[in-house]
Amino acid sequence: MSVRLTIVSAMQQVAQEQGFKTPELTDDLVLHQSGFDSLGFAVLVARLEDELGIDPFSMADDAFFPETLGDFIGAYENVPA
Numbered sequence: 012m013s014v015r016l017t018i019v020s021a022m023q024q025v026a027q028e029q030g031f032k033t034p035e036l037t038d039d040l041v042l043h044q045s046g047f048d049s050l051g052f053a054v055l056v057a058r059l060e061d062e063l064g065i066d067p068f069s070m071a072d073d074a075f076f077p078e079t080l081g082d083f084i085g086a087y088e089n090v091p092a
Contacts, residue, residue: 014084017063021055021059022047024058025055029051031046033046037080037081038084040080041078042078042079067090070090
């Protein structure tokens with residue numbers, strides 16, 4: 012499964028577990044409009060670290076806060092090897 016599909020699937024699963032429905036998960040979706048709160052994002056990032064083996068936010072030298080879903084996915088797709 013691609014990184015993008017893994018992230019979208021994990022987002023849908025976390026949303027279902029936390030009892031909310033996400034809007035359409037497109038690249039231009041602003042993350043603060045996704046329905047996720049800080050706990051939801053923490054669960055999502057931890058789950059993605061388990062599934063993908065990376066956490067691009069803890070690996071970064073400086074703080075990076077993605078604004079859109081496309082930025083979020085890009086953070087995972089562009090992790091240096």
